[in-house]
């Protein structure tokens with residue numbers, strides 16, 4: 001079985017390649033990339049005017065298995081990923097029960113492989129039940145295939161616990177991903193603390209909560225000579241703390257979400273829980289710092305923090321509604337429209353942050369179009385105009401803050417191991 005993706009601009013940051021070229025795929029692997037490939041036995045896929053990239057990777061999604069399948073499961077989440085142009089995603093363990101043991105990692109991986117159109121990696125909990133009291137069986141989970149460890153959704157309050165985890169996981173070369181919000185400073189807060197929260201008269205979650213947490217984690221990683229990854233960074237000061245740490249050689253990496261790169265707390269309307277998320281949408285100064293951090297390499301990668309919830313939960317009043325919203329199906333459009341088309345960042349850098357960088361940090365198979373690599377490929381139409389319509393989402397989650405937005409740029413084809421799983425926005429069964 002052979003296919004040729006013809007005439008696209010092939011951007012493969014891992015191989016420093018950016019040219020108009022054809023991509024030959026044979027038996028589910030990348031076989032050749034060259035100016036003009038002719039093979040009468042191959043199916044042709046026209047990519048003229050389009051961008052051909054390694055399959056996009058999202059290391060931060062919540063697929064809610066086990067226990068909360070009414071919000072999302074591996075099948076619906078996998079379909080949402082395929083629709084958004086992602087070929088590999090990593091699912092967080094804040095489920096019911098929490099994914100904190102090797103038996104669960106193994107059984108969930110089997111199920112994910114059966115029902116998902118894209119590769120699903122599993123992140124194990126750092127502590128039992130994500131309660132922060134006792135280390136989970138992280139070694140066994142690592143040996144059973146857990147890609148990283150995180151108490152995401154919760155701050156690891158005990159510095160000693162985090163240090164134990166860092167010391168232990170160094171031997172496995174696994175990364176701890178931290179949700180950095182110092183809990184005592186964010187209790188009851190439902191949005192960013194600032195001008196807007198004051199105007200609305202609600203309790204805020206200050207950026208200093210994130211800054212303290214990021215600083216502590218960096219000090220611990222430096223002390224333990226271990227790797228720590230900051231999830232969904234959102235505060236300007238926190239970005240600067242990571243920048244300084246990297247200069248000292250600390251093994252810290254960071255990710256930012258599309259919403260923290262493009263939206264501010266000025267759009268929070270308490271009548272609608274669409275904008276409720278942790279960490280909260282911040283100020284313009286913070287948003288600008290996210291973009292600067294992405295450009296200068298302080299922020300290594302982009303991750304969506306795709307956090308679907310059931311409609312009836314998000315329909316509650318702002319204070320009661322859960323935090324988070326879906327992000328897989330809007331990411332490419334939002335990032336191209338608000339960052340690339342506005343000239344804030346270049347397309348190759350965007351692609352690097354969504355392919356080569358996560359693959360490098362988490363030691364994944366994908367992330368490049370190297371000859372012999374699995375043919376995980378995304379074709380993006382950078383000029384396609386479309387409007388975000390939640391009724392067309394594959395995710396169960398609704399209440400996207402991007403609903404109704406007119407965007408430019410969209411993934412139009414997703415290929416996993418040489419198999420087309422999405423074409424023109426439609427997931428293929």
Ligand SMILES: NC(=O)N[C@@H](CC(=O)O)C(=O)O
Nearest residue numbers: 062152153277278307323324
């Ligand atoms: N990011 C979110 O707003 N929500 C996350 C958990 C969390 O990180 O708080 C979720 O699981 O829904």
